[in-house]
Amino acid sequence: MARQAFQGLTRVREKFILPDKNLLRWFPGHMAKGLDQIQSTLKNLDAIIEVHDARIPFAGRNPQIRNITKIRPHILLLTKSDLADDKHRERIVHKIKEEGIRNIFHMNCKHKYVTNYIKNTVFPSIWQEIESSASYRREGDTDYHLMIVGVPNVGKSTILNKLRETFTNKGKGALVGAKCGVTTSVMNKVRVSNNPSVFVYDTPGILTPYIPDIEVGMRLALCGCIPYHLVGEEQIVDYMLFWMNKRKHYAYMETYNISEPTDDVYQFLTHVAKEKKMVLKVKKSKFFQEATEEEKFKPDFHAVAGSILRDFQNGDFGKILLDDEALAMDSRQVRTNGEL
Known part of the structure; x- marks a missing residue:
């Protein structure tokens, strides 16, 4: 079906164009404050747990956070691995x-x-x-202090709660939510273990103040690391469509019962709106009586785009690695060096 469908798609965009690059600039005050708080708390830490989305293992990892993690013991947790294409996992880890x-x-x-x-x-x-790295330990201190860092909406607070559940069987120690920006400050330390005594600081998600690459920004937006409404749900769905078509990944056709692929986002949204019955009734006008039954309703583009993004987050389009081009570039470099 995919091969036949691809024959019907006569043109695929080679580049994604965002009308306004400023849509990807999101660095609210709590991020700058949070970065300062992280740096001031650093002297009390024994280790740092960096959390990132496995679908974008490279995109958007804040270089300022990376600089901080270099001076303390550091592990990286790639969350949402159930949604990520894992066939290149070894290469990702190596990189x-x-x-x-x-x-x-x-x-x-x-x-x-x-x-x-x-x-x-x-x-x-x-x-x-x-x-x-025993030199980091403070003499006479029997407590361990960890900090969880990363960009917004990758599961930092969820990890903290899972740590607490693992070792104390207690409920939530941090607020979690489906939208980014739930944690807006470096919270008081939360005890996650009694023996040994371990405390963990939750932190706000912190992005780089400037995202120079549009595709990196759109991948962050598609994964919910930038609030949908700032970029626009329809723009993000358009990028999703661009990414999938470019890779001949036509899972959206089966999900929404589409007979052939499309590179027109509003054609796509219109079809899905009909499938999901997400339409708005057109107000009566002098032309209303002459309109067909179908023309008396119009797609609710905003609502249907939001619904598609939820389907993406639920994994309805299969497992995806949005950062596949980073591995492709790495592979080309290896071949250039004559190692393959």
Whole structure:
């Protein structure tokens, strides 16, 4: 079906164009304040847990955060791994390790055995990192202090709560939400373990103040790391359509019962609106009586775009690695160097 469908798509965009690049600029005051608070708290920390979305393992990881993590023991958790295409996982890990990060874990926080994974795999690596950097420990301090950092909406607060659940069987210690920006300050430390005594700081998601690459920004927006309404739900769906068509990834056709692929976002939204019955009734006018029954209703583009983005977040289009081009560039460089 996909091959036949592709024959019907006569033209695919080679480049995604965003009408206004400023739509990708989002660095509210709490981010700048949060970065200052992280730096001031650094002297009290034993280790840093960086959290990022496994669908974008490279895009959007704040270089300012990376500089901070270089001076403390550091592990990287790639969350939402159930939504990410994992066939290139080894290459992703290898590329990240070139940054000097030794411990990288893929995690699905919804998995029923996630607490066992934290207890038996993730935490032992944290202790090993801390013990191998004993000079950071404060003399006479029997408590351990960790901090969770990363861009918005990658699951930092969820990780904190899972740590708390794993070792204390207690409820939530941090607020979580489906939208980014739920945590807006470095909160008071939350105890996640009694033996040993471990406290964790939750932090606000912090983006780089300027995103120079449009595609990087759109990938962050598609994963919900930038609020949908700032970029525009319809613009983000348009990027999703562009990304999928460029890679001949036509899962959206089956999801919405579309007979052939399309590169026209409003044609796409119109079809999905009919499938989901998300239409608005047109107000009566002098032409209303002459209009066909179909013309008496119009698609609710805003609502249907939001619905499509929720479907994306639920994994309805299959497992996806949005940062695939970063690996392709790396592969081309390797071939240039004559190593393959």
